[in-house]
Amino acid sequence: MTVPATAAAAASATRTGRIERVQACMAEAGVDALLLSVGPDLPYLVGYEAMPLERLTMLVLPRSGAARLVVPRLEAMRVDAAVPAEVVAWDETDDPVALVASMVAPDAVLAIGDRTWARFVVDLQGALPSASWRRGSEVIGPVRIVKDDTEIAALETAANAVDDIAVAMRGVAFAGRSEIDVHRELAERIAAAGHQRLNFAIVAAGPNAASPHHEPGSTVIRDGDLVLCDFGGTMHGYCSDITRMYSVGEPTAEVAESYAVLRAAQETGVRAAVVGATCESVDRATRSVIEAAGLGAHFVHRTGHGIGAEEHEDPYIVAGDLRPLVPGHAFSIEPGIYVSGRYGMRLEDIVVATADGPRRLNAAPRDLAIVA
Numbered sequence: 001m002t003v004p005a006t007a008a009a010a011a012s013a014t015r016t017g018r019i020e021r022v023q024a025c026m027a028e029a030g031v032d033a034l035l036l037s038v039g040p041d042l043p044y045l046v047g048y049e050a051m052p053l054e055r056l057t058m059l060v061l062p063r064s065g066a067a068r069l070v071v072p073r074l075e076a077m078r079v080d081a082a083v084p085a086e087v088v089a090w091d092e093t094d095d096p097v098a099l100v101a102s103m104v105a106p107d108a109v110l111a112i113g114d115r116t117w118a119r120f121v122v123d124l125q126g127a128l129p130s131a132s133w134r135r136g137s138e139v140i141g142p143v144r145i146v147k148d149d150t151e152i153a154a155l156e157t158a159a160n161a162v163d164d165i166a167v168a169m170r171g172v173a174f175a176g177r178s179e180i181d182v183h184r185e186l187a188e189r190i191a192a193a194g195h196q197r198l199n200f201a202i203v204a205a206g207p208n209a210a211s212p213h214h215e216p217g218s219t220v221i222r223d224g225d226l227v228l229c230d231f232g233g234t235m236h237g238y239c240s241d242i243t244r245m246y247s248v249g250e251p252t253a254e255v256a257e258s259y260a261v262l263r264a265a266q267e268t269g270v271r272a273a274v275v276g277a278t279c280e281s282v283d284r285a286t287r288s289v290i291e292a293a294g295l296g297a298h299f300v301h302r303t304g305h306g307i308g309a310e311e312h313e314d315p316y317i318v319a320g321d322l323r324p325l326v327p328g329h330a331f332s333i334e335p336g337i338y339v340s341g342r343y344g345m346r347l348e349d350i351v352v353a354t355a356d357g358p359r360r361l362n363a364a365p366r367d368l369a370i371v372a
């Protein structure tokens, strides 16, 4: 496939801008070189994703100057010519750890990608005993956390796709099916909607939903059950994540009341997510609605997580995080109420902080869907 010259030029300008911002962070943090291997940091910076295999792939980005990409010879042909790094291929009998070590000063301050396999970290530390080591997220995190317009558009496309699924599920029958059967349907729909990868599809019925990360199993969904569906995947490098609730038949008065509280809490949380508000204050605003209803003890997790190339990434909407929201932060607002042995519920949308206020990327109806 040939990419139009203008699109290719835009992508290359984006990457150059990202590299410059990361190098500025490195200068500020006193980091001499950034080493990136598997995980989302490398494609974010240079547009190449390392194969998660035993042969080392590693980008060596100095604080100033050009990057080098160390790759196994047999994978070098996968690297696009547009990658903004000099490709250094190594042969089967070469020592790639020694090769990377030779590219930095022996006493360098090195930041290494958080997802790098321990076998390579340990070997690199052995090859560079005088170097000091930091987490890569220290210098790439502050850049990745602020999404540009292209990234927000990608998140929105993924969000729209799961919105459609959440709506479609309002018309399907749940009763008599196992959780795993509904899980499979979600997985198929996620793929059919254009995601390249399924990340998760939690289906939790009745008391099972009181466990927020319940693994769908053979439990058969019965009449009267409240069913939690929390699902998402990755589409063109960016993640979707939505939670909606389905009631098989009319809910009990207690469930309906709790759901009204949950919905108010989620709405309050979204509205609180204005530029300048701290992550902690957004968590507080959300939580206070549930606490005021006497259900505070049943909201057992933080209010949300950042989302981008990873399902969970910075910023986390949690007590103790005093960072203010800035335009381009993208995160979930997903309060829950979990009553052990009885029922559980959660409502989740992805929100972007903008100068014009919080913008929800998900638009699927938020009322409790009554299903058969």
Ligand code: ZN
Pocket: 213
């Ligand atoms: Zn979760």
Ligand code: ZN
Pocket: 241, 305, 332, 334, 348
């Ligand atoms: Zn989430």
Ligand code: ZN
Pocket: 230, 231, 232, 241, 242, 243, 348
């Ligand atoms: Zn979720």
